[in-house]
Amino acid sequence: MRRKVTKNTTLRLPESRRSRRRQEKVYLRTKNSLLRAFLFVGLCVLMSSCFDQGDCVFTNSNVVRFDFVNIRKPSTLIPVVVDSIITPLDDATILYKDSVVTASATYLVSLDPTKNETEFIFYWGNRVDTLVLTYTYQSKVLGPDCGTLPFYNDLSIKYNTFNTVLIPNPEVRVNFATKLPNQNVQILL
Amino acid sequence: MFRYFCSIILLAVSLQLNAQDRILNDSSRLKFLPTGIRIGTDLLSIGKSYRTDYFKGWEINADADIFRRYYLTADYGSWTTNYTLANGSYSSDGRYFRVGVDVNFLLKDPERNMFFLGFRRGHTNYTDQSDYSYTYAYTVDDVKTVNVHVSNPNPYANWNELTAGLRVRVWKFLWLGATGRLKFSYSSHGQWDLKSYDVPGYGKTFKTNWWGINYQIFVRIPVREDKRPRPTEL
Numbered sequence: 001m002r003r004k005v006t007k008n009t010t011l012r013l014p015e016s017r018r019s020r021r022r023q024e025k026v027y028l029r030t031k032n033s034l035l036r037a038f039l040f041v042g043l044c045v046l047m048s049s050c051f052d053q054g055d056c057v058f059t060n061s062n063v064v065r066f067d068f069v070n071i072r073k074p075s076t077l078i079p080v081v082v083d084s085i086i087t088p089l090d091d092a093t094i095l096y097k098d099s100v101v102t103a104s105a106t107y108l109v110s111l112d113p114t115k116n117e118t119e120f121i122f123y124w125g126n127r128v129d130t131l132v133l134t135y136t137y138q139s140k141v142l143g144p145d146c147g148t149l150p151f152y153n154d155l156s157i158k159y160n161t162f163n164t165v166l167i168p169n170p171e172v173r174v175n176f177a178t179k180l181p182n183q184n185v186q187i188l189l
Numbered sequence: 190m191f192r193y194f195c196s197i198i199l200l201a202v203s204l205q206l207n208a209q210d211r212i213l214n215d216s217s218r219l220k221f222l223p224t225g226i227r228i229g230t231d232l233l234s235i236g237k238s239y240r241t242d243y244f245k246g247w248e249i250n251a252d253a254d255i256f257r258r259y260y261l262t263a264d265y266g267s268w269t270t271n272y273t274l275a276n277g278s279y280s281s282d283g284r285y286f287r288v289g290v291d292v293n294f295l296l297k298d299p300e301r302n303m304f305f306l307g308f309r310r311g312h313t314n315y316t317d318q319s320d321y322s323y324t325y326a327y328t329v330d331d332v333k334t335v336n337v338h339v340s341n342p343n344p345y346a347n348w349n350e351l352t353a354g355l356r357v358r359v360w361k362f363l364w365l366g367a368t369g370r371l372k373f374s375y376s377s378h379g380q381w382d383l384k385s386y387d388v389p390g391y392g393k394t395f396k397t398n399w400w401g402i403n404y405q406i407f408v409r410i411p412v413r414e415d416k417r418p419r420p421t422e423l
Contacts, residue, residue: 062325110327114335139319139339141386142395147276148321150337 056146061174064133064155065181066107071164071188077105078189082124085109108181111135111152111172119159132159133185135172155184164188222413223253223261227356227364229407234266245269246389250366250405252291253412260291262307268315268389276321283315285390287350301409303356309370311348313390317341319383344379346388348372356407364407372399 070076081103085096096109112118117134136154141147152172157165166186173182231248238245248266255261264287271280289309295302318340326332354368372391385394392399 110325112327113325137382138380138384139321139337139382140384141272141274141279141319144272144274147274147323148279148319148337148339149323 056142057176058142058146058149059173059176060140060149060151061172061181062111062113062150062152063108063174063181064111064172064184066109066185066187067183068105068189069186074166074186074188079103079105080124080189082107082122084123086121086123087112087119088121113137113150113152117158129161130159131157131162131165131185134158162187223255224413225409225411226251226253227407227409229364229366229405231266231403231405233402233404243270243272245271248403250403250407254293258293258296260293260303260305260307261288262291262309263288264309266390268313270387272387274319274321276323277319278321279317279319279386281315281317281385281387281389283313283389285311285313285315287311287390289350289352291352300358301356302358303366305352305354305356307352307354309350309352311350311372311390312345313388314343314345315385315389316343317383317385317387319386339383341380341383341385344377344385346375346377346385346391348376348391349374350401354403362409364409366403366405366407368403368405370401370403372401373397375399 068078068080070078082096085107096107109120110118111133116136117132119130119132122129122131134154134156135152137150137152139148139150142149153170155167155170155172157167164187166188167184168186169182169184171182172184174180175182227250229250231250234246234248238247246266246268248264250262250264252260252262265284266286267284269280269282272278287309289307291303291305291307293303293305295304318338320336320338322334322336324332324334349372351371351373352368354366356364356366359365375388375391375394375397377385377388377394387393392401
């Protein structure tokens with residue numbers, strides 16, 4: 001025979017318990033200890049994240065890296081002798097000058113950070129070539145202790161007298177660990 | 190972490206669907222009329238405004254039980270920051286709002302204490318700017334320092350939040366609450382010259398997901414009689 005159980009669906013307490021509990025009106029109560037532990041851990045995690053200000057990872061640069069590479073095999077660098085690289089803006093500033101005649105496949109020169117384009121004139125061997133690069137920049141706050149820094153992006157070719165020039169990486173950055181610039185411009189020979 | 194949070198939400202919702210609601214059925218006319226509206230403010234924003242020199246702000250919170258265990262919730266706030274940087278300054282100023290739904294998991298609590306999980310959609314319109322100086326080497330022999338002013342005139346941003354928190358009745362109409370927020374799906378518009386560092390309502394933007402917390406004090410305004418059984422109505 002099944003026993004009939006009356007379920008207290010009204011959530012009313014028995015009279016005896018109601019009178020006992022009449023004295024204890026407690027608002028702040030949490031019976032579930034697991035819930036309390038969860039809340040405590042959660043609050044600790046949340047509070048610790050409030051003090052995160054950001055890391056000083058400096059990867060910005062205004063130095064563009066030019067690589068002379070083999071046109072058939074762009075991974076192969078070709079050393080060439082460049083006498084000088086100048087920019088005609090601002091009374092022909094010399095960005096690079098070879099004091100000792102050496103052949104190199106990689107040249108590092110600066111973009112003008114106050115403008116959106118820089119013209120480079122390469123004097124190498126008996127040739128003179130011009131390359132005009134355009135770019136955008138966006139300032140970024142790294143953190144109160146690191147400051148705001150400009151980041152140059154969207155590097156593109158506006159004018160070029162070399163045979164072929166490629167831009168494998170349009171973001172002008174340096175590697176934070178090695179401090180080496182990205183390979184931004186490939187001049188194919 | 191985010192996947193675990195989503196799993197918890199889904200599990201909770203599925204449990205909730207299977208659970209037996211013990212609310213008495215209201216008439217259809219009163220079905221979506223809340224029994225009360227809670228209006229409050231964030232104590233952390235007020236405290237932070239007094240205690241720090243880089244933040245000024247306030248936030249107003251409101252929620253209402255629109256249908257059984259579901260609460261419609263809305264927040265509106267002001268957020269102004271002014272950071273002193275190593276090479277200059279950064280400031281942002283704007284208003285923001287969040288709207289969403291909370292699911293109460295302590296429906297049977299006689300004092301209407303509430304443990305909830307919820308979802309919010311946030312939006313802000315603001316301005317920000319930075320003045321700074323930096324040094325660069327144009328040539329080997331020519332090191333220059335430039336002063337730069339950059340600003341975003343009218344950017345805006347949206348984001349989503351998963352929330353969890355408590356509302357605890359402390360005295361008659363007075364309630365205290367804590368809300369933890371996992372902010373995600375941040376999207377920004379109009380940041381051209383300057384990438385925003387601290388977005389009103391969202392916080393710092395250098396992380397994909399961001400946490401936030403509020404400690405709130407509420408006043409509950411009754412709207413209609415609650416037909417729920419109140420076992421410890423003393």
